[in-house]
Amino acid sequence: MPYHRPIPDSKTRSRFAGGVDAWVQAEKYIQIALVLPSGAFIGWLIGAWLDSRFHQSWIVVAGVVLGIIAGLSAAIRLAISFTSGAQGNDANGATGAGKEGSGKGL
Secondary structure (H helix, E strand, O other): OOOOOOOOOOOOOOOOHHHHHHHHHHHHHHHHHHHHHHHHHHHHHHHHHHHHHHOOOOHHHHHHHHHHHHHHHHHHHHHHHHHHHHOOEOOOOOEHHHOOOOOOOO
């Protein structure tokens, strides 16, 4: 099987690339920071609505707890995906330097 060299990355960057990269990184951190409170708030809203529908008083607490759990798991998934994407790994954990381009998907 012939070896095909990977196309080299161009090192030329525009003068705005550093500023845009900083904004993208800040957006990623803000997204992680807002997921947990958003999950708790949405859980509280759903729990309060279910409390009013079923005339119970404990569902709002369960909604907040489930919202916190969902927000925490989403924040962890986002943090893992952002850190693995920053290192340049693919889905299998291999770096881009040793990939073979066979095209067979095996």
